[in-house]
C-alpha cells in the first residue's frame with residue numbers, strides 16, 4: 154500500500170512533507186474545464202476528485218490517492234490563475250482592500266472508497282498601491298497561483314487577516330486530511 158499525492162503543485166508537496174507522511178507525487182492529467190459552471194459548493198471537490206481518480210487509475214487498487222483544487226472567490230466570482238500581466242494586475246486590484254474567500258476542495262480515494270472535504274477561508278488584503286502591485290507581479294509569483302498571489306510568499310506582505318486554515322489557502326487543508334486519513338482510511342499520520 155502506498156500514498157499518492159495527485160498534484161504537480163510544489164506547495165501541496167511541501168505541506169504534506171512537513172507532516173512526515175511517506176508519499177509519492179504524481180501529476181494528474183485532468184482537463185479542468187469539464188467542471189466549468191458547477192456551483193461553488195461542488196466545483197473544487199469535483200476537481201479534486203477528478204485529479205485523485207485520474208491518478209488512482211494508474212496505481213494499485215489498495216493505494217490511497219489525495220487530490221486537491223484551490224480557487225479564489227470574490228463577490229461570487231471565481232479568480233483562477235492569471236493568464237498574463239494585465240490579468241494579474243486586474244485580479245490584485247480587485248483583491249486590494251477587500252475580503253475574499255479561498256475554496257480548497259480535497260479528495261481522498263482508495264478503490265471504490267472516496268471522501269471529499271471543502272475548506273473555505275476568508276482572506277483580507279490591505280489596500281495596495283498600483284506601484285506595489287506592479288512590483289509584486291515583477292516577482293513572477295502570481296502566475297501559477299489561484300487569485301494571482303501566494304499567501305506563503307511575497308504576498309504575505311499584503312495580508313491583514315485570515316479567518317480559516319492557512320494551509321488550505323496555500324493549497325491543502327492538511328488538518329482535515331489528517332482526520333480523513335485516520336477516521337475513514339485507518340491511516341493515522343501521527
Ligand SMILES: Cc1cn([C@H]2C[C@H](O)[C@@H](COP(=O)(O)OP(=O)(O)OP(=O)(O)O)O2)c(=O)[nH]c1=O
Pocket residue numbers: 159160161162163164165180181204221222223224225255297298299300302303304305322323324
Ligand atoms: C491563494 C493561493 C493559491 N496558491 C496555489 C495553490 C495551487 O498550487 C494553486 C491553485 O491551482 P490548482 O489548480 O488548485 O492546483 P495546481 O494546478 O497548482 O496543481 P495540481 O492541480 O497539480 O494539484 O494556487 C498558493 O500557493 N498560495 C495561495 O495563497
